[in-house]
Amino acid sequence: MTHVLVTGGAGYICSHACKLLAHQGYVPVTFDSLVTGWVRAVKFGPFVEGDLLDRDALDAAFAEYEPVAVMHFAALRQVGEATREPGRYWRNNVQGSLNLVEAMVEAGCRHMVFSSTCATYGDQDGVVLDEQSQQLPLNAYGGSKRAVEDILRNFIASHGLEAVVFRYFNVAGADVEAEIGEWHQPETHLIPVMIEAAAGARVALTMHSTDSPTPDGTCVRDYVHAMDHAAAHAKGLEWLLEGKGSRVFNLGTGTGFSVKEIIAECNAATGHDVPHSFGPRRAGDCAALVSGSRRAAEELDWRPERSTLPHMIADAWRLYRVGGYSG
Ligand SMILES: NC(=O)c1ccc[n+]([C@@H]2O[C@H](COP(=O)([O-])OP(=O)(O)OC[C@H]3O[C@@H](n4cnc5c(N)ncnc54)[C@H](O)[C@@H]3O)[C@@H](O)[C@H]2O)c1
Numbered sequence: 001m002t003h004v005l006v007t008g009g010a011g012y013i014c015s016h017a018c019k020l021l022a023h024q025g026y027v028p029v030t031f032d033s034l035v036t037g038w039v040r041a042v043k044f045g046p047f048v049e050g051d052l053l054d055r056d057a058l059d060a061a062f063a064e065y066e067p068v069a070v071m072h073f074a075a076l077r078q079v080g081e082a083t084r085e086p087g088r089y090w091r092n093n094v095q096g097s098l099n100l101v102e103a104m105v106e107a108g109c110r111h112m113v114f115s116s117t118c119a120t121y122g123d124q125d126g127v128v129l130d131e132q133s134q135q136l137p138l139n140a141y142g143g144s145k146r147a148v149e150d151i152l153r154n155f156i157a158s159h160g161l162e163a164v165v166f167r168y169f170n171v172a173g174a175d176v177e178a179e180i181g182e183w184h185q186p187e188t189h190l191i192p193v194m195i196e197a198a199a200g201a202r203v204a205l206t207m208h209s210t211d212s213p214t215p216d217g218t219c220v221r222d223y224v225h226a227m228d229h230a231a232a233h234a235k236g237l238e239w240l241l242e243g244k245g246s247r248v249f250n251l252g253t254g255t256g257f258s259v260k261e262i263i264a265e266c267n268a269a270t271g272h273d274v275p276h277s278f279g280p281r282r283a284g285d286c287a288a289l290v291s292g293s294r295r296a297a298e299e300l301d302w303r304p305e306r307s308t309l310p311h312m313i314a315d316a317w318r319l320y321r322v323g324g325y326s327g
């Protein structure tokens with residue numbers, strides 16, 4: 001049996017990767033503290049409840065499962081929260097990742113697929129964001145992810161670690177079979193908040209900005225379906241196991257949508273108007289983040305298949321309707 005250690009496997013994107021890994025014949029071993037994840041999302045392999053800040057727990061997991069690789073998703077990942085509580089983000093995301101990398105080196109596990117983010121780029125008006133772009137994060141979340149990329153570069157140079165780093169753009173949608181999806185308490189991400197508002201489960205969605213330097217004043221993001229992310233991770237793992245070495249890839253479609261455009265699409269897809277109000281700009285928010293790279297398509301042969309707004313909203317809506325958000 002070929003084990004892959006999946007940190008954060010009880011979370012949203014991570015559980016989609018576990019499902020695909022299991023489908024491909026790997027055994028995904030979830031290592032998760034449940035700080036934002038859910039035991040009920042761990043359906044596709046063994047579960048180790050542990051914290052990245054607990055080095056002994058990590059060593060025990062490596063000793064028990066001897067994984068061929070690590071998929072490192074576990075992190076705190078809310079932009080607004082990171083701006084209010086930067087210390088928590090630096091400690092959890094950076095110290096936790098350093099512990100993990102050191103445990104890997106000691107256990108002789110050399111391959112990591114790492115979840116980084118376009119938030120490491122920050123706002124760069126008019127700049128095409130590709131893997132060579134400068135990283136100028138606006139908040140502690142993006143800063144902590146850039147720091148982990150630095151740690152990986154150092155360990156690649158000194159300890160023979162090999163890492164595929166994925167800089168995700170925004171993630172949306174849910175498993176097409178509605179087995180897993182996005183469950184956060186409290187929920188802050190645009191599409192699930194919008195779905196809850198459309199369903200009447202919350203009074204209204206607050207639009208965080210209408211005066212951004214974008215065509216309609218609301219922030220623009222490049223959304224990719226969680227299942228397409230999982231597919232990219234499987235390809236990243238294959239890339240490493242074939243010995244192709246360390247590489248950074250943006251994961252975006254190259255097309256951005258504004259908050260207003262997404263609300264209009266949600267109204268059409270669900271047949272319910274999304275009640276909304278207007279609030280102040282959320283601290284740490286970038287105005288626009290859209291990928292300008294084709295590297296993942298050209299080198300990994302990654303083709304997003306469900307990353308259209310109608311698919312992502314329909315899949316999130318289906319999950320909601322089968323009770324997937326009910327905790
Ligand atoms: N959701 C997005 O739009 C998005 C965009 C870019 C990057 N990412 C990255 O993708 C990854 C997964 O994001 P998600 O949206 O699935 O988040 P999530 O909160 O659903 O999942 C993260 C998981 O990590 C676990 N975790 C956090 N800190 C831990 C620790 N110290 N020890 C053990 N487990 C810990 C949580 O309990 C949770 O299950 C994160 O690294 C995030 O930064 C997400």
Ligand SMILES: O=c1ccn([C@@H]2O[C@H](COP(=O)(O)OP(=O)(O)O[C@H]3O[C@H](CO)[C@H](O)[C@H](O)[C@H]3O)[C@@H](O)[C@H]2O)c(=O)[nH]1
Pocket residue numbers: 077078079117118119168169170171188189190191193205206207208209219220221259282285289
């Ligand atoms: O109730 C809401 C929720 C969101 N938004 C807006 O919708 C856009 C998208 O917000 P999300 O919270 O869905 O996503 P973020 O772009 O803030 O952050 C997400 O994508 C980032 C990359 O852009 C990070 O990697 C991060 O982990 C992940 O949470 C932002 O302009 C936000 O201000 C609203 O107007 N109202």
